[in-house]
Amino acid sequence: MKATVERLPGLDEPFIKPLPEMAPAQFEQWVALLKQRTGMRLPDNRMSFLVTNLGMRMRALGITDFQAYYDYVTTGREGIVEWGRLVHHLTVHETRFLRHESVLALIVQHCLPASPADCPPEPLAIDVWSVGCSTGEEPYSVAMAIDDRMRQLGAPYFLGMMASDISRAALATGRMGLYSRQKMRDVGPRWLRNYFTETDDGRFQVSEELRKRVCFNHLNILQLDDAPIGKMNIILCLNLLIYFDREQRIQIANTLADHLQPGGMLILGVGELLNWEHPRMKRFPYANTLAFQHQ
Ligand SMILES: C[S@@+](CC[C@H](N)C(=O)[O-])C[C@H]1O[C@@H](n2cnc3c(N)ncnc32)[C@H](O)[C@@H]1O
Incomplete structure (x- = not known):
């Protein structure tokens, strides 16, 4: 189980609530979205990478369900803005001066x-x-x-x-x-x-x-x-x-x-x-x- 952060009513400190497991069908759905929008192939063994990085954005938004987050990302203007943020977490940015x-x-x-x-x-x-x-x-x-x-x-x-x-x-x-x-x-x-x-x-x-x-x-x-x-x-x-x-x-x-x-x-x-x-x-x-x- 992955953890997510929520706030309890009346409490200032967030508490950690585990994220649910990602079902294989949900993984496939995210893989297809990523492929369609960025061209990136996400192999099966990258599920934990996906879960960790989706979790980061979900925590920031207080969303605890992968499907709810998928629907959020793929709907309306807010979804477009959120996709722009998420894509940074799902792409690899490793680089350095004079690398080549x-x-x-x-x-x-x-x-x-x-x-x-x-x-x-x-x-x-x-x-x-x-x-x-x-x-x-x-x-x-x-x-x-x-x-x-x-x-x-x-x-x-x-x-x-x-x-x-x-x-x-x-x-x-x-x-x-x-x-x-x-x-x-x-x-x-x-x-x-x-x-x-x-x-x-x-x-x-x-x-x-x-x-x-x-x-x-x-x-x-x-x-x-x-x-x-x-x-x-x-x-x-x-x-x-x-x-x-x-x-x-x-x-x-x-x-x-x-x-x-x-x-x-x-x-x-x-x-x-x-x-x-x-x-x-x-x-x-x-x-x-x-x-x-x-x-
Ligand atoms: C590993 S970095 C390479 C950086 C640099 N070219 C180098 O060799 O050091 C790959 C970059 O490609 C970008 N990228 C991934 N998919 C892309 C796409 N569909 N269109 C444009 N850029 C993309 C990522 O955001 C990332 O910054």
């Missing part, structure tokens, strides 16, 4: 000018999209890598970095751009100096210049049809496709390919999409990456 160093190296070496002589006279426009950006460490890492390289080249440029995710809470953290010291462990001293300011409480604030370049947007990767997204030079979709089945992975990769400029690069997580073929995309071999270039 080989991806940054690929971008610096193959998506940017090789030398000052290769830089165009007018500012270079670079459009990047980080899909499933979580709390912002990935888009900021890419923005730093690009800025660092363009500074070395002494070339003016415009960076448009779109960072999207299904979790509004994760996006809010990204927008704030304020991270604990622990989160900075992989960021070297030069980048720390150039792109962060230490705050009085020992956290690190991403520089305003960098934050201005990253635009955080709420976007469900399964609902891109009407999203006003231009053509990108680089699209990153890392540690997201793993939550989808193969058919959806292919569909998503096809859609992302349509959002690339000719010559643009789609970078997926290593091993996240095997044997994908697309008429306009060619595998771009680079160590420890899974990249495809738009022809």
Whole structure:
């Protein structure tokens, strides 16, 4: 039995009331909702994960019955708002600065000018999209890598970095751009100096210049049809496709390919999409990456 918190009339302190067991049919119902709305497959052995995370929201609302909570989430305007909160608890947001160093190296070496002589006279426009950006460490890492390289080249440029995710809470953290010291462990001293300011409480604030370049947007990767997204030079979709089945992975990769400029690069997580073929995309071999270039 899982526990939930209720308040007894006349008592200030909450008491713990156990949640009922989740029936297999109820589990199936939640699994189907999750799959339909986020694309995520929840395997049978994740029932306790589901129960724990639903329980967190149910406790906050004082709901003690899984079915009542399901009905609440799937009905009316309040349900839409609650779904937005719940989805943050049911998705995995693990990320960190410089998590994908080989991806940054690929971008610096193959998506940017090789030398000052290769830089165009007018500012270079670079459009990047980080899909499933979580709390912002990935888009900021890419923005730093690009800025660092363009500074070395002494070339003016415009960076448009779109960072999207299904979790509004994760996006809010990204927008704030304020991270604990622990989160900075992989960021070297030069980048720390150039792109962060230490705050009085020992956290690190991403520089305003960098934050201005990253635009955080709420976007469900399964609902891109009407999203006003231009053509990108680089699209990153890392540690997201793993939550989808193969058919959806292919569909998503096809859609992302349509959002690339000719010559643009789609970078997926290593091993996240095997044997994908697309008429306009060619595998771009680079160590420890899974990249495809738009022809
Ligand atoms: C494990 S994180 C990956 C973060 C980052 N890309 C990295 O590799 O460090 C996966 C992110 O995908 C987001 N996500 C899950 N399903 C999604 C969907 N259907 N549409 C958009 N984002 C989704 C989650 O909210 C989560 O922040």
